[in-house]
Amino acid sequence: MVGFQTTRLPEEFELAPDGSEVRPLLKLSGGSFAHCTLSSRCTSVAVNHETVDEIWFFISGRGEMWRRQGDREEVVKVGPGACLTLPRGTRFQFRNTGEEPLCSLIATMPPWPGSHEAMRVEGRWPSTL
Numbered sequence: 001m002v003g004f005q006t007t008r009l010p011e012e013f014e015l016a017p018d019g020s021e022v023r024p025l026l027k028l029s030g031g032s033f034a035h036c037t038l039s040s041r042c043t044s045v046a047v048n049h050e051t052v053d054e055i056w057f058f059i060s061g062r063g064e065m066w067r068r069q070g071d072r073e074e075v076v077k078v079g080p081g082a083c084l085t086l087p088r089g090t091r092f093q094f095r096n097t098g099e100e101p102l103c104s105l106i107a108t109m110p111p112w113p114g115s116h117e118a119m120r121v122e123g124r125w126p127s128t129l
Contacts, residue, residue: 002028009035017118018044018093019129024112032111038063038094038102046093046123053109054086061102065094066124075124078102093123 005026013021021037038044038061046066056065062079068091076084078094086092096102 013037017115017120018047019127020044020094022106027111029111031107031109034106034108034112036104036106038096040096040099040101041128043095043125043128044093044123045127045129046091046121047118048091048121049086049088049117050119051088051110052112052117053088055107056084056086056104057106058082058102058104061096061100062098063094063096063102065092067092078104091121091123093125093127095125 007025009025010023013023016022016036019042021039023035023037025033025035027033036056058078058080060080062077064075065078065084066075067073067084067086069087069089076082078084094102
């Protein structure tokens with residue numbers, strides 16, 4: 001039996017492969033959970049995940065998320081309350097279009113394996129990171 005886990009949002013962050021600030025929270029065998037921050041007016045590096053699926057829920061800030069799967073491509077506006085999926089194999093990039101940090105909570109399934117998971121790809125916008 002797996003024991004209970006409880007944590008708080010850490011002040012320190014890890015630099016994600018896409019250039020955003022990630023604060024890992026908790027992990028179970030089926031997935032992991034993290035807090036992500038992209039600074040004002042910044043654009044991430046475009047990446048692709050080969051082995052994980054993600055669900056993002058935005059809690060503050062304003063921005064846009066670009067996603068591409070084969071011939072299907074879209075840009076969606078994101079902000080507090082927006083929730084989206086990034087199935088494995090999806091190319092994606094996000095940018096902060098506002099003056100405050102763009103923050104999201106991310107569920108990753110299976111758990112995030114490490115920075116080798118994110119492969120750089122050609123994105124929609126030039127990265128500022």
